[in-house]
Structure formats: structure tokens, C-alpha cells
Amino acid sequence: MNSERQAPIPSVRWLRPVLTALIFVSSAATAVACPLCYEAAKQMVTIGQQLNTADRVVIARPDGSTSHFRIASAIKGDDADGATIVDPVQGPDGTVPSGCDPCLLIHYALNPHWTALGTMPPEYAAWLRQLIATYRTSGELRRASWPQRLQPSTVLNDAGSRQCISLVLPRLESPDALVAQIAWQELAHAPYQALETVRSRIDAGTVERWLNDPKLASRHATYTLVLGFVGGSADAERLEQKMEAARTSHDATNLAAMIGADLELRGPSRIGWVEATYFADHTRTMPEIEAALLALNVHGEASGTISREQVIEAYRVFIRERPAMAGFVALQLADWNYWDAATEYAALLKSDAVKDPASQFAVVNYLQRAAAAKAALQ
Structure with missing residues (x-):
């Protein structure tokens, strides 16, 4: 039985991670988060953004x-070291x-209280100022794509x-938990394509x-991608052993990142x-297929080690091997x-090979845009 029957194709938000990639990574004019390592943090406004x-x-x-509270180090705003905070202080959960x-305390204009983010030694004050300065000089305000986040946020x-990766790289898995969390979130x-910054700067x-x-475990997807930039043949062999085990058990956990x-x-x-492994083998499950497409999508956007042209050829193979799912890459x-x-x-439309309404819509949209592009050239 092939996977088109094994795993029903979602009818509204089909191929969730790939659609996420299209929304969040599409149109490379603006650099946005890599969805391969972003899954664990996708609904999260980073602490750097909050600062x-x-x-x-x-x-x-x-x-x-x-x-x-008495201020040990003022990071941002007009507060002075040694001043007393008399307004209420509460955690993120209230x-x-x-x-x-x-x-580490933050305050928003018109808010009657301060928010405590966690323990932060004062020696990190200069580092936090650098992080904020990076956002102020290299960030842009955009409304989030995620429905859970209705407020605009700044992305780099x-x-x-x-620049931010260079700043946080030495702080990854710092013994200070909040520092480590900030560093991982930014990564x-x-x-x-920005992850290439880690090359030769961290030991495999x-x-x-x-x-x-x-x-x-929640950070493994990110660190798996980092290993792709800093590892060697032995690391690749170990990674491929993990993927073989995942293939045998149909485990899609962190598969896209691997x-x-x-x-x-x-x-x-x-x-x-x-x-x-994932297109021609029809015993693969939907999450496994999604993971393979998502990995190729991100490489196609970056067009680095794997060129966009090579990813497109792989997509053509996918269309031929899985015509019912052809709309997934349209x-x-x-x-x-x-x-x-x-x-x-x-x-495929004429033969009614694409059954899912959302996939049909994607294919029709592709054909309309193709016709418009041809008309524009003529």
C-alpha cells in the first residue's frame, strides 16, 4: 500500500512544515529563520527580540x-545603576x-509592572547591550506569520x-542557563545560509x-544543522547511521534537520x-516525506552546497514518483x-491525479502564474 493511502493528505494546511517554509522563508529578499532548526522555537518570541x-x-x-529591586546594571533606557525599582515585578506567567x-528585568511602555526573565549575572551586561545593538542596526519590524503571535516583532x-551568530556562539550551552537559552534562540x-558563520569556529x-x-533534546535540530557545517566524514557516517535507524522505525523526529x-x-x-529513500519508496509515512521536502526546500532557498537547480530536479522526481502529492512543491x-x-x-489535473483540494489549488495557482509569466515575456 502506498503512502498516499497510508497517510491522508491534510485538506487545509497541507504539508505543514513545507507550507511553513514557504510562508516563512519564501522570497529570499528578506532573511528569515531556518525552519529546519526553528521547529522547537517557532511559536517563541526570542529573548533577544523582547530585549x-x-x-x-x-x-x-x-x-x-x-x-x-535595586539595579545592579542598567542595560537599556534611562535607569541608573543603584536606583531602586518600586514598580511591581512579576514573571512571564504573572x-x-x-x-x-x-x-534580568524588562519593562514595556505603559506597562504597570516589570517582567523578570530569569537569573542573569551582571558581567553579561555588555554582551546584552551588544545583542540589543545588533537588533537596532540590523533588524526590521515584521508582523509574524504565526497565528499564535499577533504582534509585530523584529527580525534580523x-x-x-x-553578526548575531558570531556574538552568541561562545555562549552556547553556557553554565548560566538564561545566557545559554538566549544564545540557542538566536542561533x-x-x-x-547565515549558519555558515559557524564554520571553523566551533569544534565538531x-x-x-x-x-x-x-x-x-529540544535543541538537537539546531545543533544537527550546525554539525553539517563543522563536521567531517566520520560525523556524516554517524549521522547516516541515525537516519538508517529512523528509516527502519519510520521515526521523523529531527529527520528534516538530519x-x-x-x-x-x-x-x-x-x-x-x-x-x-523518501520519494520512490511508497512505504514512507507523511512526516518522513515532509521532512525530506523541507530539507530540500531550505537548501534550495540557500542555493549553496546544494544548488537550487539540483533541488528543482529532485522536485521533478517527486512529481513523477508521487503525482497525487505533486501540489506539495508547486x-x-x-x-x-x-x-x-x-x-x-x-x-495531472486533466487526469484527475491530484485529489486533494488544497493540492489542486496549488497546482492551479502554479499554472496561472506560469501563464502570466509567459504572457509577460510575450
């Missing part, structure tokens, strides 16, 4: 004699924080992302240790393996202004 949008940021200690000493452009929100053995730490890293390590020679092909699949798509 940027807050009007006041301080590191403060509780005043033992009162319920107030409760009164406990055990936060010293504490490609140059800003590279996870960087566009894929260190990354492997993080990947073998179950306490860091495929993406493997392609970065091995290069175009592995595209045929992706085609044979929007991306259109965004890349690739119109040579129009004949195939028209034939």
Missing part, C-alpha cells in the same frame, strides 16, 4: 529589606518570581544574523556532545539517496520562477 522591543532593560537584585538574584536581516532563529566534538545529551545536515556534509551526491517552484513543470501539472 529589543522593551523600553527599559536592567539587571537587578532583590532588596532584602523590601519587595523592591507570578511573583522567586530565587532570581540577580535578575542576513548580515545581522551572521535557532537565524536563516540557514563539542556539537556531538550536545547532540548526545538528552537534556538538550537530512539537511547530511546534504551539507556530503553534497549533491546524496540527493539521489533522498529521492530513492508553490515553491512558482516562487523560484520555474515554469518548465507546467506541462506535467496540466496533465
Whole structure:
């Protein structure tokens, strides 16, 4: 039984991670987060973004004699070191924080209280100022694509992302938990092409240790991609052993990141393996197929180790191997202004091979855009 019957195709938001990639990564004019490592953080406004949008940021200690805080280091705003904060302080969940000493506090204009983000030693004050400065010089305000986040937030452009990665790289998995969280979030929100900044700047053995730490499971997708840029042939072999185990058990956990890293390590020679393993093998499940397409999509956007042309050829293989799912790659092909699949798509519609309404819509949209592009050329 093929996977088109095994796994029903979603009818509204089909191929969720790939559609996410199209929304969040499409049109490379603006650098945005890489969805391969962004999955764990996708609904999260980063602490760096919060620091940027807050009007006041301080590191403060509780005043033992009162319920107030005394500022140890002013990071942003007009507050002075040594001043007392008399406004209420609460945690992100609205409760009164406990055990936060010293504490990173942020304040938003018109808000009656401060928000405590967690413990932050004062020696990181200069580092936090640098992070905020990166957002102020290299960020742009955009409304979030995610329905859970209705407010605009600042995202870094490609140059800003590279600068930010250089800033946070030494702080990854810092013994100070909040510092480590800030560093990982910034890395996870960087566009894929900006991750190249890590080359020769972090040891592959260190990354492997993080990947073998179950306490860091939520960060493994990000660190897997980092390994793709800093690892060698031995790392690729270990990664491929993990993928083989995942293939046997149909486990799609972090599979997109593993495929993406493997392609970065091995290069175009592995595209045929992706085609044979996930497109031609009809025992694959929907999450596995999604992961393979998402990995290729991100490489196609970056057009680096794996060129966009090579990804397009892989998509053509996907269309031939899985005609019922052909609409899954239609929007991306259109965004890349690739119109040579129009004949195939028209034939698939005529033969009623594409059953899912959302996939049909994607194919029709592709054909309309192809016709418009042809008319514009004429």
C-alpha cells in the first residue's frame, strides 16, 4: 500500500512544515529563520527580540529589606545603576518570581509592572547591550506569520544574523542557563545560509556532545544543522547511521534537520539517496516525506552546497514518483520562477491525479502564474 493511502493528505494546511517554509522563508529578499532548526522555537518570541522591543532593560537584585529591586546594571533606557525599582515585578506567567538574584528585568511602555526573565549575572551586561545593538542596526519590524503571535516583532536581516551568530556562539550551552537559552534562540532563529558563520569556529566534538545529551533534546535540530557545517566524514557516517535507524522505525523526529545536515556534509551526491529513500519508496509515512521536502526546500532557498537547480530536479522526481502529492512543491517552484513543470501539472489535473483540494489549488495557482509569466515575456 502506498503512502498516499497510508497517510491522508491534510485538506487545509497541507504539508505543514513545507507550507511553513514557504510562508516563512519564501522570497529570499528578506532573511528569515531556518525552519529546519526553528521547529522547537517557532511559536517563541526570542529573548533577544523582547530585549529589543522593551523600553527599559536592567539587571537587578532583590532588596532584602523590601519587595523592591535595586539595579545592579542598567542595560537599556534611562535607569541608573543603584536606583531602586518600586514598580511591581512579576514573571512571564504573572507570578511573583522567586530565587532570581540577580535578575534580568524588562519593562514595556505603559506597562504597570516589570517582567523578570530569569537569573542573569551582571558581567553579561555588555554582551546584552551588544545583542540589543545588533537588533537596532540590523533588524526590521515584521508582523509574524504565526497565528499564535499577533504582534509585530523584529527580525534580523542576513548580515545581522551572521553578526548575531558570531556574538552568541561562545555562549552556547553556557553554565548560566538564561545566557545559554538566549544564545540557542538566536542561533535557532537565524536563516540557514547565515549558519555558515559557524564554520571553523566551533569544534565538531563539542556539537556531538550536545547532540548526545538528552537534556538538550529540544535543541538537537539546531545543533544537527550546525554539525553539517563543522563536521567531517566520520560525523556524516554517524549521522547516516541515525537516519538508517529512523528509516527502519519510520521515526521523523529531527529527520528534516538530519537530512539537511547530511546534504551539507556530503553534497549533491546524496540527493539521489533522498529521492530513492523518501520519494520512490511508497512505504514512507507523511512526516518522513515532509521532512525530506523541507530539507530540500531550505537548501534550495540557500542555493549553496546544494544548488537550487539540483533541488528543482529532485522536485521533478517527486512529481513523477508521487503525482497525487505533486501540489506539495508547486508553490515553491512558482516562487523560484520555474515554469518548465507546467506541462506535467496540466496533465495531472486533466487526469484527475491530484485529489486533494488544497493540492489542486496549488497546482492551479502554479499554472496561472506560469501563464502570466509567459504572457509577460510575450
